[in-house]
Amino acid sequence: MDRKTGIIMKITGGFYYVEAADSVYECKARGVFRKRGMTPLVGDVVDITVPDDGYCSIDHIHERRNSLVRPALANLDNLMIISSVKEPDVNLYLIDKMTAAAVNKEITPIVVFSKSDLAQTDDLVEIYRKVNIPAFSFSSIDNQGLDEIKAVLKDKVTAFCGNSGVGKSTLLNALFPELSLQTGEISDKLGRGRHTTRTVELFKKHGGYIADTPGFSTVDIERFELIRKDELKFAFPEFDEYFGTCQFNSCNHVCEKGCRVLEAVEEGIIPQSRHDSYVRMYNEVKDIKEWQINNK
Incomplete structure (x- = not known):
């Protein structure tokens, strides 16, 4: 039996996948967390027990620097908010609600306007840079803005989020092609994208971690933080x-x-x-x- 400290990388089917000592362990959470009303989150630093046989267990959750409910993540440095300028159209209220949630939790908000080949983004970028929120444009056609965006990820824990169809997975694939994340097309009937990411997951990249998160509908923002x-x-x-x-x-x-x-x-x-x-x-x-x- 061995004890290790690591970080929760993914949660699926009641199992927690913890990276510790350059390995990933499939773990179950102890019942004591349920009794205390605590739920382990992706990004949590945890102590685990690794037995000689059977499942590993999460024994202790270290104190969190911060956490969000949507997306369900802990210990973030950055929240990268992706918004397309077309298909679907930009929603400044949605962006502002998410930047406010980040600032409220002492997380740095970063705004990226995707699909900049479909419409100009200068005025939109200026809104956020004017209030000292980092903002960028991105086009998958020529990878405009990619180097600037990648620079702010260095050595940080960053969650990528946005409503469905904005090109979040496309941006992540452009930044880190080896991820090969599934992308979805926009539905002409509904005017929004299909959810291609099902669970929150951390990936160790660029000296830190990046988190891919499920897209959400505009309706979801009414319940956001x-x-x-x-x-x-x-x-x-x-x-x-x-x-x-x-x-x-x-x-x-x-x-x-x-x-x-x-x-x-x-x-x-x-x-x-x-x-x-x-x-x-x-x-x-x-x-x-x-x-x-x-x-x-």
Whole structure:
């Protein structure tokens, strides 16, 4: 019997695949986790027992730096949000909800606009670079932007996510051809892609790890990582410099008189689309009770 420390790379069929000491072990989680209401996640650092025969067991989950529910991952450095500019069309609210979730968990959001051969992306990229969120364009036709995107992955744990059909697997295959991930075509009838990734999985690449995640529908975003109304403003880092400068200390930066954030929006310093997303997210959670957020 041996004990090792490793990282959960994949979860499927009730089995946990843990990389430890340059090997991957198929493990079962001890029942104590269920009793404590804990669920091991891909990305968790865990202690395992490797017996002479039988299944390995996960005995202990190390403290997490952060975790997300969608995608279900722990200990991320980056969340790379992929959005196509066409087929399907870009959804800035979806992007902003995901960037806010990342910032709220102290994860660096990165935005990639794919299929840039179908429409111009300069204005979209500028929205996010203007608020100091890394943003890039990518085209699978000529691999535009590939080197810039690959550079931000170095030595980091990065999850790739986005709604179905945006070209997430195509981008991953361009970055790391040896992955040979399955890609799906867009359905003309539904206007969205088929889900080609079924489970969250980590791959050891470029000095760190990259995570491929299942695509989700636009409907799923309504349930994505709700942030409490008092914390939401901190998930929009472009608001930071205006805190404490509004006319009223209780300012929610939605529509109040003397709000410096609103003035910055009017002056073009903060992009209008970003503030629109903030207001929509605020209105979603302003009347939600604490227990409702915890059970989302």
